[in-house]
Amino acid sequence: MKFFRYKQVARLNFIGYDDELINDASSYYNTKFKMFDNNEINTKLLRFRIDNLSDIKLSQNAKLILESVFISTVHDESLNIKHNSNIILRLKNINDSKCFNSDNNNYSILFSHCFQSRDVPGVAINTYSFDRGLSFTNPSPDKLYNFTVPNNFTNNTIFEFELLYFMKPGINLNVTDKANFYKFQCYFIICDVDEEELISNDSNTVDFERFKPHFPLKRSH
Numbered sequence: 001m002k003f004f005r006y007k008q009v010a011r012l013n014f015i016g017y018d019d020e021l022i023n024d025a026s027s028y029y030n031t032k033f034k035m036f037d038n039n040e041i042n043t044k045l046l047r048f049r050i051d052n053l054s055d056i057k058l059s060q061n062a063k064l065i066l067e068s069v070f071i072s073t074v075h076d077e078s079l080n081i082k083h084n085s086n087i088i089l090r091l092k093n094i095n096d097s098k099c100f101n102s103d104n105n106n107y108s109i110l111f112s113h114c115f116q117s118r119d120v121p122g123v124a125i126n127t128y129s130f131d132r133g134l135s136f137t138n139p140s141p142d143k144l145y146n147f148t149v150p151n152n153f154t155n156n157t158i159f160e161f162e163l164l165y166f167m168k169p170g171i172n173l174n175v176t177d178k179a180n181f182y183k184f185q186c187y188f189i190i191c192d193v194d195e196e197e198l199i200s201n202d203s204n205t206v207d208f209e210r211f212k213p214h215f216p217l218k219r220s221h
Helices: 175-181
Strands: 002-015 028-031 041-049 063-072 083-091 109-114 133-137 146-148 158-167 185-197 217-219
Touching: 002 158, 041 175, 063 083, 063 109, 109 133
Parallel strands: none
Antiparallel strands: 002 185, 002 217, 028 041, 041 158, 063 133, 063 146, 063 185, 083 109, 083 158
């Protein structure tokens, strides 16, 4: 009899000030997107480098799980927000995941949400803070925000995110907004699954001494 043993094999941490493209003007650009008013959405491309991941070997059952993320609002020097509340975060490294988008874009949507707005004391009327950012923690990592990854996923050293903002009319992102992206944070867990024979050799009794009690178990069919 076989059982699955779930295990965490790595954590990936991405911090905005490590973005290799933070000063690259070409990493701030417009993305074509289906919207009712045919506007384009401004995008910031973030590139991070993590070495030595190739030492971690994965099976065909590996998953990438979003643990938490912080996305900052983008504002000008007068603290006026430059975009509307909607944001989308993509990871270009998981375009082959079993994740399908209504816009038929190849890159999986990691996270999509709206900033919550509130009045900012001491600034102009109709200026909103959107709480100056969005902080999210996955409430159920074993079920939510899970993405299938191939067994060669840890061969990557370069990870690229696309952060999409629904901009206000006539306003675009540019390199002068880079201070807002220093605050970006994104954390992942890589989990894998081991198949193990848990039946002892001399009987039909499950040998529970062969696994730790804190690992959740799921019987195979």
